[in-house]
Amino acid sequence: MxxxxxxxxxxxxxxxxxxxxxxxxxxxxxSIVDIGxxxxxxxxxxxxxxxxxxxxxxxxxxxxxSIWGMRLATYIYGRNKGKPEDYRYAQWREEWGKNVxxxxxxxxxxxxxxIMLVVASPLYVLxxxxxxxxxxxxxxxAVWAIGFFFEAVGDFQMARFKADSANKGKxxxxxxxxxxxxxxxxxxxxxxxxxxxxxxxxPYWYIAAIGPAVMHFFLxxxxxxxxxxxxxxxxxKYADYIATTSAFIPWFPKRSVNNN
Numbered sequence: 001m002x003x004x005x006x007x008x009x010x011x012x013x014x015x016x017x018x019x020x021x022x023x024x025x026x027x028x029x030x031s032i033v034d035i036g037x038x039x040x041x042x043x044x045x046x047x048x049x050x051x052x053x054x055x056x057x058x059x060x061x062x063x064x065x066s067i068w069g070m071r072l073a074t075y076i077y078g079r080n081k082g083k084p085e086d087y088r089y090a091q092w093r094e095e096w097g098k099n100v101x102x103x104x105x106x107x108x109x110x111x112x113x114x115i116m117l118v119v120a121s122p123l124y125v126l127x128x129x130x131x132x133x134x135x136x137x138x139x140x141x142a143v144w145a146i147g148f149f150f151e152a153v154g155d156f157q158m159a160r161f162k163a164d165s166a167n168k169g170k171x172x173x174x175x176x177x178x179x180x181x182x183x184x185x186x187x188x189x190x191x192x193x194x195x196x197x198x199x200x201x202x203p204y205w206y207i208a209a210i211g212p213a214v215m216h217f218f219l220x221x222x223x224x225x226x227x228x229x230x231x232x233x234x235x236x237k238y239a240d241y242i243a244t245t246s247a248f249i250p251w252f253p254k255r256s257v258n259n260n
Contacts, residue, residue, distance in 0.1 A: 005127055009048065009117060009120065012043050017112065017113040021109040033089075038068065040069075044117075045069075055131060057132070061127070061195065079159065089108070092108075131198070137197075146194075147188065157176065176250070181246065186248050
């Protein structure tokens with residue numbers, strides 16, 4: 001295991017998040033950190049790739065991370081463009097008051113950078129040594145592709161749904177949203193488990209499992225599913241959606257209690 005990859009990545013992430021923090025303070029919009037999430041992983045992948053022997057598996061890893069990260073960053077940028085600071089960060093800005101700058105530096109940008117370094121654990125394993133292109137690589141690509149489909153299609157369908165004023169006040173439950181209430185989060189987690197599968201041939205595969213496990217936990221219990229479920233708590237239409245549709249792993253919907 002080449003631990004220098006973690007050290008180089010930590011330096012790159014620190015500089016990147018510092019730049020993002022400075023831009024955010026100028027714009028008075030800390031929510032731009034979300035745009036930097038995907039880009040940060042691309043930078044880590046490139047940093048590790050340049051220090052590696054650049055085998056076929058490592059080229060595949062770089063490609064998968066770059067596609068995932070760039071699509072996510074582009075989507076979030078387009079979604080937030082021209083809009084005020086995201087409500088979560090705006091609420092923190094109000095709560096933190098005069099301490100908003102220092103707290104944003106540590107609790108938003110540096111914290112997210114630290115989490116990024118943990119989630120990227122498969123990359124340190126995959127780029128430490130050349131790995132053979134075996135069956136698990138093909139399985140990994142297939143799993144990653146399933147995740148990419150759910151995340152990308154889910155985001156696209158939700159964007160179109162929200163763009164139609166006739167859907168105001170309604171709950172999106174069509175397309176991939178018919179099978180899971182959070183197809184984008186399911187897809188995100190699945191892609192990282194796909195990256196983990198690439199590292200199964202390494203003797204350090206257990207280190208590679210840390211990142212996807214942490215990402216999965218945060219998406220389900222902290223910043224993803226749990227947060228949105230709390231946001232819509234008390235909405236009778238969403239309650240029916242909960243009663244009929246799987247929360248995370250896609251599955252066939254049950255009959256609606258309202259026969260809708």
